[in-house]
Each structure stands twice: as structure tokens, then as C-alpha cells.
Amino acid sequence: MFDPNGKKYLDLISGIGVSNVGHRHPKVANAIKEQVDKYLHLMVYGEVIQTPQVKLAQKLTTVLPAPLGVTYFVNSGSEAIEGAMKLAKRYTGKTEIISFYNAYHGSSQGALSINGSEEFKQAYRPLLPDIRQLNFNNTSELSLISERTAAVIIEPIQGEGGVRIPDSSYMQALRKRCTETGALLVCDEIQTGFGRTGKFWGGENFDIIPDIIVCAKGMGGGMPIGAFISSPSIMSVLSHDPVLGHITTFGGHPVSCAASLACLEVILENKLVEQVAEKEKLFLSLLNHPKIKSIRSKGLLMSVELESFEVVQKVIQNCLDAGLLTDWFLHCNNSLRIAPPLIITEEQIKEACSIIRKSLDF
Numbered sequence: 001m002f003d004p005n006g007k008k009y010l011d012l013i014s015g016i017g018v019s020n021v022g023h024r025h026p027k028v029a030n031a032i033k034e035q036v037d038k039y040l041h042l043m044v045y046g047e048v049i050q051t052p053q054v055k056l057a058q059k060l061t062t063v064l065p066a067p068l069g070v071t072y073f074v075n076s077g078s079e080a081i082e083g084a085m086k087l088a089k090r091y092t093g094k095t096e097i098i099s100f101y102n103a104y105h106g107s108s109q110g111a112l113s114i115n116g117s118e119e120f121k122q123a124y125r126p127l128l129p130d131i132r133q134l135n136f137n138n139t140s141e142l143s144l145i146s147e148r149t150a151a152v153i154i155e156p157i158q159g160e161g162g163v164r165i166p167d168s169s170y171m172q173a174l175r176k177r178c179t180e181t182g183a184l185l186v187c188d189e190i191q192t193g194f195g196r197t198g199k200f201w202g203g204e205n206f207d208i209i210p211d212i213i214v215c216a217k218g219m220g221g222g223m224p225i226g227a228f229i230s231s232p233s234i235m236s237v238l239s240h241d242p243v244l245g246h247i248t249t250f251g252g253h254p255v256s257c258a259a260s261l262a263c264l265e266v267i268l269e270n271k272l273v274e275q276v277a278e279k280e281k282l283f284l285s286l287l288n289h290p291k292i293k294s295i296r297s298k299g300l301l302m303s304v305e306l307e308s309f310e311v312v313q314k315v316i317q318n319c320l321d322a323g324l325l326t327d328w329f330l331h332c333n334n335s336l337r338i339a340p341p342l343i344i345t346e347e348q349i350k351e352a353c354s355i356i357r358k359s360l361d362f
């Protein structure tokens with residue numbers, strides 16, 4: 001990235017989890033140009049079938065676990081969460097939605113209602129009724145999921161909570177409890193999807209298959225797009241009583257779909273997901289400094305715990321001065337965010353870690 005004076009920055013946060021294939025990847029840029037020369041918006045999503053949407057939905061089936069294979073395209077992560085919440089309520093006929101403390105699912109009113117921090121919600125109440133929040137990774141609270149529950153919405157690894165990684169046994173118990181009670185398990189893969197954690201989907205780290213996957217961010221290769229994805233039997237309820245269960249004018253925009261297909265091909269053809277664990281290891285071996293209290297990481301989703309918010313802000317500024325872009329977390333302000341494009345090279349990792357170490361010397 002370059003500022004208006006031409007100063008160069010190494011991007012260690014990917015526009016918050018977006019630029020998994022880097023900025024302006026040539027294959028993504030070409031796909032955009034080619035689509036622009038064919039057509040832009042034609043019709044409200046779903047009214048006519050458009051080739052870029054079909055091609056992308058088809059390619060997505062190659063990375064989706066059965067029986068998930070039906071994709072509804074939207075414009076953003078928040079809209080995808082809204083769609084998933086509506087789908088779960090409509091399919092189950094129930095109303096309670098369960099989410100977790102320290103969760104982040106977006107900023108629209110429904111997504112905000114399941115945010116895991118009262119600080120972000122209090123100014124906008126009343127929000128959605130019938131929301132219950134549980135402590136993340138706390139098995140004893142799973143009994144609170146009941147026959148009243150339409151959906152449990154969870155980030156397989158909490159992003160804005162500061163990279164919180166649950167136990168596999170917890171995620172599997174959660175899956176089991178949802179199946180027992182008939183609640184739909186919704187994995188918010190908006191930050192963890194598209195290879196970020198070293199698996200294509202974050203949920204794969206725990207061997208669970210949700211009922212609905214929600215994705216956005218890294219999906220578009222830098223273009224705005226999101227999706228909620230489910231099985232044919234669940235998704236089919238959106239087509240009747242009422243018809244058009246979710247309506248979106250620009251959802252599945254042909255240029256965004258073309259970019260997203262190219263992005264997916266880049267990830268798969270270059271085996272980017274397979275390289276994530278090695279890159280994580282290199283980061284971990286080079287991020288050593290007395291001021292670092294701990295590092296939580298899964299693949300290239302990393303959180304470096306420091307003394308305080310003030311120390312984090314000072315390091316962010318020092319890094320910026322030295323040409324390195326890092327960030328903090330919404331629900332964890334004593335930690336430094338590291339989530340670079342998956343295409344980051346060994347040399348760039350070494351350079352970035354050297355800048356971070358120097359930025360900690362004050």
C-alpha cells in the first residue's frame with residue numbers, strides 16, 4: 001500500500017481479513033475488467049440467472065462440506081448474517097437466537113443484536129428480542145440451548161474477541177447439542193473463511209459441519225460480496241410463504257462474483273491454504289520480545305498480547321512510521337492484530353517481524 005506521498009506500507013491486516021490474495025491480484029483485476037466489458041447490474045438478484053453467479057456458486061461447491069451446497073449471495077458480512085438469522089427462524093419456526101460474549105457479527109440492527117459486547121449495543125436499543133448470549137468455549141452452558149432455539153451463531157475462532165480458539169471437544173459438543181434440540185448451527189466464517197486459519201473454513205479445524213455457513217470479506221478478492229450457504233432442504237424454505245424470503249438488489253453483483261471466482265481460483269490453484277501453517281510458524285518463531293506476553297494464533301489469524309491498550313496503540317503507531325500496517329481488536333484492546341494476505345512471502349514475514357520487534361523497543 002502507498003500513501004499520497006508515495007511512502008510504502010507492508011499490509012499486515014489485509015483490510016481486516018479481506019485481501020487474502022493481496023491487493024489487485026492480476027487474476028482478480030483481469031476478471032473484473034472482463035466482466036465490466038460484458039455487463040454490470042442487470043436485474044434484482046435472483047430474477048434472472050446470471051453466469052458469474054452460477055459459475056461462482058458451482059465452484060464454491062468444491063470447497064463446501066456436504067450437504068451444504070446452496071449459496072445465497074449478498075453484499076456484505078452483516079447482510080449475510082441477517083439472511084442466516086432469517087433463514088434459521090423461518091426453517092425452525094422458532095425465535096430464540098444464541099450468540100456469544102465477545103462475538104462480532106456486523107453492524108446492522110440484527111447483527112448488532114447478537115454482538116457480544118453491551119458497549120456497542122446500548123446506544124441502539126431496543127434491538128432484536130429473544131437473543132441469549134453464552135460464554136464462548138464453556139461446555140456447561142450448552143444446556144441453555146433448548147427446543148426454543150432457532151439458531152446458535154458462532155465464529156469458529158473469535159476474531160474481534162482477539163483470536164479466541166475453542167477446544168475441539170467444545171465445538172463438537174455444541175454441534176451435538178444443536179442437533180439434539182433442532183437448533184441450526186451457524187458458523188460465521190466471515191473472518192475465518194477462505195483459508196485464513198490454515199483450513200479453507202475455520203470450522204474444519206474442529207471437524208464440525210454447521211447447518212449454515214456465512215462468509216464475506218476474503219471471499220471477494222477486494223470486491224464487496226457476502227453469502228449465506230446451506231443445504232437444499234433448509235434453503236428451499238426461503239422460496240415460499242412468503243415468496244422472496246430475502247430480497248437484495250445488488251446481491252451477487254456480476255463484477256463481485258467474477259472477482260470472487262478469480263480469488264477462489266487463485267487460492268486453490270496456488271495452494272495458498274496449504275502454506276498457511278508454515279507461515280504461521282515463521283511468525284511465531286520471529287515474534288519474540290520481552291514486551292510480548294502471549295500470542296494466540298490459528299494460521300494467519302494472530303493476536304499478540306501486550307501490556308495494555310496504550311502499549312498496543314504505541315506499537316501500532318511505531319509500526320506505521322516504519323511502513324507496517326497493523327491494528328487492534330474491537331473486543332480485545334490489549335492485543336495487536338496480525339492477519340496478513342495469505343500470499344505474504346518469507347522475506348516479508350521476516351521484514352514485518354523485525355519492524356514489530358523494533359517498534360516494541362521504547
Ligand SMILES: Cc1ncc(COP(=O)(O)O)c(C=O)c1O
Nearest residue numbers: 076077078104105106159190191
Ligand atoms: C466475524 C465477522 N462477522 C461479521 C462481520 C461483518 O461484516 P461486514 O463488515 O462486511 O458487514 C465481520 C466484520 O468485521 C466479522 O469479522
